[in-house]
Amino acid sequence: MIAEVRILGLHGIPELGEGDDLAALLVEAAAEHDGIRDGDVLVVAQKAVSKVEGRIVALDAVEPSERARGLAGPDGDPRHLEVILRESTRIVRSRPPLVIAETTHGYVCASAGVDASNAPSVGVLVLLPVDPDASAHRLRERLLELAGADAGVIVSDSFGRPWRQGTVDVALGVAGVAALRDLRGSRDAGGYELRTTQIAVADEIASAAELVLGKTDGVPAAIVRGLDARGDGTGAELVMPAERDLFR
Numbered sequence: 001m002i003a004e005v006r007i008l009g010l011h012g013i014p015e016l017g018e019g020d021d022l023a024a025l026l027v028e029a030a031a032e033h034d035g036i037r038d039g040d041v042l043v044v045a046q047k048a049v050s051k052v053e054g055r056i057v058a059l060d061a062v063e064p065s066e067r068a069r070g071l072a073g074p075d076g077d078p079r080h081l082e083v084i085l086r087e088s089t090r091i092v093r094s095r096p097p098l099v100i101a102e103t104t105h106g107y108v109c110a111s112a113g114v115d116a117s118n119a120p121s122v123g124v125l126v127l128l129p130v131d132p133d134a135s136a137h138r139l140r141e142r143l144l145e146l147a148g149a150d151a152g153v154i155v156s157d158s159f160g161r162p163w164r165q166g167t168v169d170v171a172l173g174v175a176g177v178a179a180l181r182d183l184r185g186s187r188d189a190g191g192y193e194l195r196t197t198q199i200a201v202a203d204e205i206a207s208a209a210e211l212v213l214g215k216t217d218g219v220p221a222a223i224v225r226g227l228d229a230r231g232d233g234t235g236a237e238l239v240m241p242a243e244r245d246l247f248r
Helices: 022-033 046-052 066-072 078-086 132-147 201-213
Strands: 006-009 041-045 056-058 088-095 098-103 108-110 124-126 152-161 164-175 221-225
Touching: 006 201, 022 041, 022 046, 022 132, 022 221, 041 046, 041 132, 041 201, 046 124, 046 132, 046 152, 066 078, 078 088, 078 098, 108 152, 132 152, 132 164, 152 201, 164 201, 201 221
Parallel strands: 041 152
Antiparallel strands: 006 221, 041 221, 056 124, 088 098, 098 108, 152 164
């Protein structure tokens, strides 16, 4: 039984750029918490990963299409909408300039994950990683190399929820962590057999970590310590399969 879980923010990480050794910076920042340990889970904000992978777009280089102009409406930037379209496989809902889109990864989220907040400079957009699971795996391997610790990695981002106010962080990329805990077939204290219950463990960890990350505090990563969450899950497991999506 888990008695205590600690969430430790990693401070002092500078503004990131393409090619930076993010894992080395995480190891350095973790020194204030006695380093990275076996069993730790490092939750890293998606924007940190995207920046070092060069997933940024300058608006000045974007020529908007007519569709982008229509989706932008009178209040939006058509160039921003054009980038959203390029990152989308379909537009789920729109109310200009707001767009809910399905990304190439299968996520359904606002603006296809394209965001101007916490960007390197004004007029620049940050995109989601091309393959968040691969990003998490590379980080995990590099952390093992540098710190010698068997730690899990979650690449997180903030998603809205259709029937709830506010955003929560979810796991986009997962490595070394059991993304889902499948309770189907087990029984509760009253003997009732659980038939559909699966716990999104990686999402829970990502959301908990966001309590110390914040959106304006300049803390792009945290260690979640005290959990037994090891496994070989992926972020892709957490995406609802199209055939089970009742809202399509």
